[in-house]
Amino acid sequence: MTETAVQAIRKIEKISKSVFWTMLAIIIALGLTYMYFINKTIWNVAAREKMQDEIVAINSQLGEKEFEYIKSKGSITMESAKALGFDEPARVSFVTKEILKTVAMR
Secondary structure, eight states, X not given: OHHHHHHHHHHXXXXXXXXXXXXXXXXXXXXXXXXXXXXXXXXXXXXXXXHHXXXXXXXXXXXXXXHHHHHHHHHOOHHHHHHTTOOOOSSOOOOOOOOOSOOOOO
């Protein structure tokens, strides 16, 4: 009876060691995974802040370009266009929205 009890205790100890090392490996793996995702999150936040700064700079440049466009749009006259070498067209034609009633057939 004592021999079977000792064998049972050794078997339980062996299973306990296996469970312990398995749980330890799982905890270490989860810890490393957690650190990886925290690191990725920090890098993504930093990248997002950098992109937001770039967006602000680009929007500022866009606003300046729009202001220059509006400013120059108001200063263009027929005299300034002729001074730049533009001429009035000899014949002016416009496109109409009228639907053609005939279809060309060949």
